[in-house]
Amino acid sequence: MLSLKKYLTEGLLQFTILLSLIGVRVDVDTYLTSQLPPLREIILGPSSAYTQTQFHNLRNTLDGYGIHPKSIDLDNYFTARRLLSQVRALDRFQVPTTEVNAWLVHRDPEGSVSGSQPNSGLALESSSGLQDVTGPDNGVRESETEQGFGEDLEDLGAVAPPVSGDLTKEDIDLGAGREVFDYSHRQKEQDVDKNLRDGGEQEDTWAGEGAEALARNLLVDGETGESFPAQVPGGEDQTALSLEECLRLLEATCPFGENAEFPAEVASITEAVPSESESPALQNSLLSPLLTGTESPFDLEQQWQDLMSIMEMQAMEVNTSTSEVLYNAPPGDPLSTNYSLAPNTPINQNVSLHQASLGGCSQDFSLFSPEVESLPVAGSSTLLPLVPSNSTSLNSTFGSTNLAGLFFPPQLNGTANDTAGPELPDPLGGLLDEAMLDEISLMDLAIEEGFNPVQASQLEEEFDSDSGLSLDSSHSPSSLSSSEGSSSSSSSSSSSSASSSASSSSSFSEEGAVGYSSDSETLDLEEAEGAVGYQPEYSKFCRMSYQDPSQLSCLPYLEHVGHNHTYNMAPSALDSADLPPPTTLKKGSKEKQADFLDKQMSRDEHRARAMKIPFTNDKIINLPVEEFNELLSKYQLSEAQLSLIRDIRRRGKNKMAAQNCRKRKLDTILNLERDVEDLQRDKARLLREKVEFLRSLRQMKQKVQSLYQEVFGRLRDENGRPYSPSQYALQYAGDGSVLLIPRTMADQQARRQERKPKDRRK
């Protein structure tokens, strides 16, 4: 019993560590990158440690089957201890989205993560498979870290296509088997694989033991997890119970004391694991061609789906706030809930996408390729030979807990495609299409700009600066307008956008101060004239029409002018007729000056002169009503003069109004143009961020997957034998604890969860 307890404790501890890692965000990278070959190997997969079978074999090799836990892996003690410390740091494991979000925020260096990701779940066992799988990823990832955004994109999308193309039947099968939803399908595949590799020690066909287990589960089915152990046959039941106890103990104390032995075991395992990437270069070379072209779209698609899934998960969490028992927990468990939602959930999406890719179908498929290919494909290829049972078991377990969705890339969940695939398109189709377009555009932008994920912030800044440039451009127009001298009421336009405020404000102030420059200029000229040359001009004017300004001789003309359009022609004709002859022909510079001034004068000014109006048009137009009335009252003016003055004032004001109106119009257009540009930048930025988030999410999923496998692989029953992934699965309870339950039960719960969400949605 003691030994059993130790084993259980070990397993629990490991699992706890895993969970903590998941929740806390362990630095897998550190382990991987750092000089800890063993762990790295374990995570990355080539090593036997990763897979249950492998681990088992390893144990046999090292210590033999019944080896005592303590003797096994003292080496790993430190590693385990480190993990444990991290775990302790975490209060409790919580799979919920919150955790996921945290990951997103604290994204680990891509290089390290990426290295683990692709391989994590799948590729562990077969060296060749591992090489294939890991090689590409590693190469890509590494390059990714330092490379630009485009490369990231490539990384995301690039890997998939090649892999898909290379996928063998086995791969496809694995993908299908992986699917969380279709458990039976998975099981069968798993069984087959196991039989081939492990000799099907514990694995029974789904129909066989699985059916029984299912039946038991049904009995237990229970809403209460407690009953569960009883359902499990013999040792399994005990195991489950013991696990529960262990969990409690862990939660209560989480001491290392007894567990010390077990950590050591972990360490040994880690060491045993081979280096992750043996043939990265080869992989890269193979993949590189594919990656370049279509990767980005694929990746984007995938990420988009991931994002969708995250959002859904969050929503689900909110909905399913109620806590649930560990065994029955599925409904309460956010993950499980999500899982149930599968079709709509990210997981489902992934699955469907994955399938599409596998099927070699349409664009969707191609889109997904990046993730799918990178992880799932590689994993599948490797897994088929090596870890059939593990992969399937993992899938099933994850599926039950929703974690599957998180952990497993679309490919892993591949089998789900069959079921979920069809459903996905409907809800997501439109969005996806849009998203795809956006993403594509984003990609274009990204490519054009060549920004890296790492450089996202920089890019944003650049964008800001760009916006500044745009502002400048906008400024130029505004400045032009200001130069034009209109006193545009830019206030309205400026108010439209804060960004524009700077430019608009500047223009505004100028405008406000100056008013229409043209007007001011004219005014200046006029005033100058008024001081010096007004009379001369006037006389000159009057010569033509002359005689008595006050008399009727001018009136006809004035009347003519007074009329709307007709007057324009008449006066101008008069002016032209009158002025040119005297001035141009015989007079010198003075004449020319006068002529120039005349030309500068507006029609109304000419008219005013013709009418001998005693004050400037500027005053007529710009004086306040009161002052204007006073001014008029000071002079005794004829009706014609008064009429002309009113018309001049009216036209002058209308002229300014028109100028303001046009300026406003122009500003509005410019602001709209700038707004469009800003929105486009924001859109591009958001898309980049989305890509980043999706990438980090994927990495986290991979981490979780690898951790799950690692923990599960270290679990031992009372006999010191590893648990069969096909028969057992780790399930996360709402309270943060982790349970080892029969796969049948897990599957059942998963199905239940699936139904609920669907119903709810409908």
Added chain:
DNA sequence: CTAAGCTGTCATGAT
């Protein structure tokens, strides 16, 4: 000579 743009003006409605 024509087209396009700019500007001034008018008519009209809103403030």
Added chain:
DNA sequence: ACATCATGACAGCTT
């Protein structure tokens, strides 16, 4: 009721 503003529509002028 009046003054002013805003704006569409026109027409003339300039390029």
